[in-house]
Amino acid sequence: MSGLWVFVCGPSGAGKDSVMGWAATQLAARQDIVFARRMVTRPSHPGSDHDVVTADQFARLMDGDGLAWRWEAHGFHYGIASRYAALVAAGRVVVVNGSREHVNTLKSAEHLRVVQIEVAPVQLAARLAQRSRDTPQEVAKRLARNALFSNLHSDCTIVNQSALADAGRQLVAYLMASRPAEQITSQANYPG
Template sequence: MSGLWVFVCGPSGSGKDSVIDAARQALVGRSDIVFARRMVTRPVQPGSDHDPVTAPVFAELLQAGGLCWHWQAHGFCYGIASQYADAVRAGCLVVVNGSRAHVNSLPPSPGLRVVRISTDPERLAIRLAQRGRDSDRAVAERLARNAAFTGLPADCVIVNDGELADAGQRLTDYLTGSAGTAAAACARIRR
């Protein structure tokens, strides 16, 4: 039996963490849908949701096979622990807060789905400035970088310009509907 990976991607400031958290809360108790924790070589900051690790610890995990997915973005290393690959092999749908560049480099796979979270550029600029993590120049670079990913293929696009609850519900519906159906079909095919 095999499950499904669902990578949720979008620009910094689009609200990925918040949308994922809303879906996570709505799906409490669903053992077939697992929300992966990212490891990042960056300290935890307000509004971020990851497990901080040092660069040497990250390198050790990578070398020892402790990461099933890994990528670099904005000067940091990101990784997903290998235990989540075990969950996919067991038939679970595993949701990953991913990188657009990383996902864009992956070959198409029947076991992989992509959800893109987007927001209008003006709102994105305001959110990036409000969270206070980046300098004005870094915000401008992040906004300019978005142009490279406007055509990122996705199985589901969620526009997060309104109420967070609406965007969270769209992701919940996708995970329990289209992606859930795909995971079940994937599991049946591979039996």
């Protein structure tokens, strides 16, 4: 039996981390759906959803087959530990906080799904400005960069423009429906 990788991606400011966090909380008791922790060569900040590694540690992980997935974005290295590949092989759904640029390079595969979190450009610009992490020029660059991913293939698109729970419920429903058929049958009576 084989499980699935589900890459969740979207532009900075679309609320991807919040939607995934909401869904992870709702699915915390489930063992068949796992939210992977990323390893990133970037310092941690409040609300970070990654484990900090140095560039040397990351290189050793790559050399030692310690990573199932890896990519670069915004000058940092991102990776998903190989132990998650064992969970997919065991039939679990492993959810990854991914990068649109990385996902764009992946070939379509039976064990791979892509969920895209989107928001209207006006609301996205307002969210980015409200965060006060980027200068107005950097916000403009981020918004312009979105055009590069206008044709990104996704198996599910979630528009996160109203209550967080609305988008979160959509992700939960998609993940529940994405479970391999064997798991759905064997867990039909699961009170989740």
